[in-house]
Amino acid sequence: MSTTTVYPQVRLKPQREEPLLNGHLWVFSGALQQVPREVEPGGLVEVRSASGQFLGRGYYHPHTDIAIRLLTRREEPIDAALLRRRIRRAQELRRVFDPAVTNIYRLIHSEGDGLPGLIVDRYAEVLVAQVHTLGMERLLPLLVEPLLEETGARGLLLRNDSQARRREGLALEEPRLLAGEVPPEVEGRENGVRYLIDPWRGQKTGFFLDQRDKRAALAKYVRAVVAELAPEGVARVLNCFSYTGGFSLVAALSDGRVRVTSVDSSQSAMEAARRHFALNGLDADQHAFVVADVFAYLEEVRARGERFDIVVLDPPAFARNQGARSQALRAYRRLNMLGMSVLRPAGILLSCSCSGVIGLDDLSGTLSLAARALDREVQVLEVLTHSCDHPVRLAMPETLYLKAIFCRLLW
Incomplete structure (x- = not known):
């Protein structure tokens, strides 16, 4: 017997739903009515208009101007299956690249790929990820397996050294390996030009893609x-x-x-x-x-x-x-x-x-x-x-x- 996940509901102030109806994924703190007390920072919530209209589901942060970042505008669970679908959809877009010509590119571009707070870059056979938000950090354990399986990558490195994390109250971290192997240097191709990328210490995730x-x-x-x-x-x-x-x-x-x-x-x-x-x-x-x-x-x-x-x-x-x-x-x-x-x-x-x-x-x-x-x-x-x-x-x-x-x- 299946169970339906129930998310704490957050209601907007009157006439503040228009951006979300148009496809925006952010809810600013000034647009919120009272947030349920049981919602933890980074916790998942359901967003509704003042009249009760469903608007989406995402994660909440009480101490940032962007209070909620939506992960879906549908009444569906935020789970490993949803994250896998997002990754698969992103991977489908990157098929525009012929790997014999270009095998370094951005795989996940945060809001642009429906995964706000997450950056993943591909360098040949390895992935380098950055997590910029508390809500996405809490979802990270659900992301490792689908990232590797959907891309066929041999390794996944986490580079949580971006200053953007400080806005969310997150600490900067030393690079750490999440799965597989990531060498200190990777050779990649961009439009046939060969580059040597340092995924562990290079600027951003190693290159300006x-x-x-x-x-x-x-x-x-x-x-x-x-x-x-x-x-x-x-x-x-x-x-x-x-x-x-x-x-x-x-x-x-x-x-x-x-x-x-x-x-x-x-x-x-x-x-x-x-x-x-x-x-x-x-x-x-x-x-x-x-x-x-x-x-x-x-x-x-x-x-x-x-x-x-x-x-x-x-x-x-x-x-x-x-x-x-x-x-x-x-x-x-x-x-x-x-x-x-x-x-x-x-x-x-x-x-x-x-x-x-x-x-x-x-x-x-x-x-x-x-x-x-x-x-x-x-x-x-x-x-x-x-x-x-x-x-x-x-x-x-x-x-x-x-x-x-x-x-x-x-x-």
């Missing part, structure tokens, strides 16, 4: 510049905040007449970039790898009157909350002014922002202000956001954090 399509798009602009400079010319590409050289590699592999300068503050990242060049059959000594503060480096290059054909600006998030937004906008404006000032006439600039509180209009605005200050004109060539393995729910535009603008500078 969300820039895949931007890296691919860069290649055509590099080839166009080379064709313009042919036959004797050499195209000069500057990659700022280069990390382990993702954009740099794509540029260098586009044509043998390209010389790339990669700049990052991390010595270990620069060493990894050189290894990536060698791994892909490139002579690293034909390119420059500079360990420096990007702002200081750009100031020096500008003072020398040095110019590049293409400049890539892919900084870390300058603002992680609204309180830092104004300061971040000033930083983006300064960075883009410096990047523009070292571009040759008709040069190509790629400007990126991964700050969630900085919108596409904000990034466009900083480009406009920077160009005006330098008496330049800007042609927008291409605007990109997330790759397909980072899906965004239509009803949750605030979760679209990544913006990238390819533009051409004229004067």
Whole structure:
């Protein structure tokens, strides 16, 4: 005889259900009426409107602005079977990747894949997970088996070292193995380019997977510049905040007449970039790898009157909350002014922002202000956001954090 799971009911204040009816998955604390006392932090609840209409089920946190994150909008149990269906659906989307060409990608993208608070990245035969919320942490034991079975992965590593956990009152942890084996280094492929990933200590879960399509798009602009400079010319590409050289590699592999300068503050990242060049059959000594503060480096290059054909600006998030937004906008404006000032006439600039509180209009605005200050004109060539393995729910535009603008500078 089957039993029906009963979840504590939480009711919204009058006329606060519209976002959920439209597909949003968050309930903010200000929208709640009184929460039953028996609900523990991270516990599962059922959400209903003030009139009693069923809206969904999810997990609750009493001490965060986002009080409830929905896991389902149906009257179904939140159990291992539901989590398996979510994982299977996510895996089906990632079939767009030919593993012979690309075998590193995001498998689970939090709300975008119906599992808020969970990130899982695949690197060849291993998975690396991050849990950002208390509610998802309580569900973690139910996730290990379906993640391995649905993907055929050989190992699952947990990287609970993200600062996002602090907002939920969760401690940062050392990486730990949840199942199978995960080596200290994994070789993976992205659009045929080979990378060495450190799943245990690399930034994020080991690699910046969300820039895949931007890296691919860069290649055509590099080839166009080379064709313009042919036959004797050499195209000069500057990659700022280069990390382990993702954009740099794509540029260098586009044509043998390209010389790339990669700049990052991390010595270990620069060493990894050189290894990536060698791994892909490139002579690293034909390119420059500079360990420096990007702002200081750009100031020096500008003072020398040095110019590049293409400049890539892919900084870390300058603002992680609204309180830092104004300061971040000033930083983006300064960075883009410096990047523009070292571009040759008709040069190509790629400007990126991964700050969630900085919108596409904000990034466009900083480009406009920077160009005006330098008496330049800007042609927008291409605007990109997330790759397909980072899906965004239509009803949750605030979760679209990544913006990238390819533009051409004229004067």
